[in-house]
Amino acid sequence: MYQLYIANKNYSSWSMRPWLVLQAFDLPFEEIMLPFPSERHTGTFKQDILAINPNGKVPVLMDDGLLLWDSLAICEYLAEQHPEQNLWPKNSQQRARARCIAAEMHSGFTHLRNACGMNIRANLNEMGKRLWQENAELREEVARIEQIWSERPEAQGFLCGEFSIADAFYAPVVTRLMSYALPVSDATQQYMQTMMQHPAMKAWVTAALQEVAWVNYLEPYQHHVL
Template sequence: MRKLYIGNKNYSSWSMRPWVLMKQADIPFEEVKVRFDSFAPDSHFKKTMGAINPVAEVPALVDGDLVVWDTLAIAEYLAETFPEKQLWPRAAAERARARSICAEMHAGFGKLRSLCPMNIEASLAEVGARLLKDNPALQADLDRIVQMWSGLLEAHGGPLLFGGFSIADSYFAPVGTRIKTYGLPVPPAISAYIERVQALPGVKAWIDDALAEKDFVAFNEPYRTAR
């Protein structure tokens, strides 16, 4: 049985992506959660993950003797291993577009990721309003998300970015949680898309597990001192 190593579900957006992808696509795996204690070299987290992959990070997929780390690499490996699941869109042009936006998420949206870390359990709308007021680059990231999602939903008719579920939806699922946690204003069509994604069984299962966690990880909590 392949194993997927992940971090805390409330906080680890990169772990969420392949977990949701595999759950939603009904790809069997064993979850191995390595809780965040610290990212210092001598932390339990770093020691545990350092024994699994050379960058000592999550997520990591172990499939027999093969170890695949990095979220996008895991997604590509799964798409090649399970072609019948059609994890990327069927048409070549749509696959290229889907890969482009996933790569954009992978490398971009720096202010959204740094100022609004994923925190599914929290409700931080007042923080979100202040952050938007003080950080034009955060508003620019949000505007780009709205532009991207709106264009894809219009082009493909929904209900998801490329019609049916794909890697792209799993890749942006954590962004939807950030928008809700920080109360970031988006048009009704975008809010409706977020709700549809969060109703998917794989996404709902992750969110339910995140809400059930009891850990408070201070270095992932720039805006609170307790749950």
């Protein structure tokens, strides 16, 4: 049984990716939630995660004492451990493409990530309008994402055929586009719907919506009303 250490489902986009892969492929895992503190440099999150991962971040996968501490490395490891399940697409061309687009997400899209932090339960539509007008890099990055998504083999399907690690990597983009109501094409919205209907995605989003913890430093656009 794997152990996956994650942080708040509402906020932690890097935690979401390997969690979705474990869940979608029905791999046996125990989830260990280390919630972010309400204010930076308070609470026990940092000391708790540092006790198991010197890198000090989530997600972390533990497999029988083996520590893995990066979302993409975790997914690669899981794919290697379960070759009978196509965590990466079976078709070699789609597999190559899936790896490229997952890597592009993992190492890029910093404007989207910085301006539109994941916040599943929030309605940030008004802020989204403003960011869209003011932030040209954000518009460019969303255009690139729409291009990637438009190249999926089937309009009703996932990015590289069946659900794969590539989709898990773009899952937090789906929720961001919704939270900030960024203006995207019908084809993009179709993919967002496909993703939102996936059982693993539904399970994560449902759990995120039930969380009440407020993490002030991840809420640049809202005030906490008690």
